[in-house]
Amino acid sequence: MKKLMVMLVLVLGVAFAGKAQKVPTAEELAKKNIEELDKRLKLSPTQRSVVYNYAYELAKEQLALYKKQQAGTYKDEDETKFYKVQNELNKNIKAVLKPEQLTEYNLIVEERLSGIDPNAKKKKKKKGEEEDKVVGIEGLKSGSNNP
Template sequence: MIFGTVFFAAAQPKTPTATELTNKNMDAMDKKVKMNPTQRNIIYNYTMDMYKEQLELTKKQQAGGFNDDDIARFYKRQNQTTANIRNILKGDQQTDYDNFLEEQLRGGNKKKKKKHSKDEEEEVVTGISGLKLPANAIPPNGNP
């Protein structure tokens, strides 16, 4: 029984830290938005603060002690962070940042491939459409 508990605990994914999340976000943003070192440092700090708050909310949620005010406060913070980042960026950087945000909302740069048969080419499906079931997968009575 102890062995099973230890094995189960070891199999649980480790929650990333705010630093890990920030670094991953900044690396992805660097590929899309060409920032100078000053911009990068300021944006890094904004992003780090946002991820710290997000992780605090996640811990609170797991403990069962969060409420709608906490969620509203987080979304307000997220919107403030986005506005602050946009204020740091200039000209085309803002457009690049908007494109980066849209890509993140679609699930990042990941592509899902669907195979129909061996003879057909693979169809690359991105965004939400990759998650939708084909029309013929739902029975006529509507119950899957």
């Protein structure tokens, strides 16, 4: 009976671990990417279709690289190849966009490279308002980096 219980717990543990580690498909990655681009760039239906195809190709390359890393067959040349494909697809996407969309697209790419989350809320200061500074021992306790 103990062996049966241990075996059941083991099987359930593996099943839950497998669900927690679900890797998105290329379609899911491309869809998420195109939704953000469409929201920010206001793509036409034609642009959306073309850019989706490029995003899908990039997602396939990204997943292939991830699978190689997981399998332990990853080489530096694989990463170089991925970056070449990424740069080529970025050029192709830029060719499809209008000049006003291109400016916003460059900003999106810059945000992604720097790791900035576009959905993060930014606290705006009103004109003439200074940042609250905590001084003395309270400033040290709070871990604030304010000068």
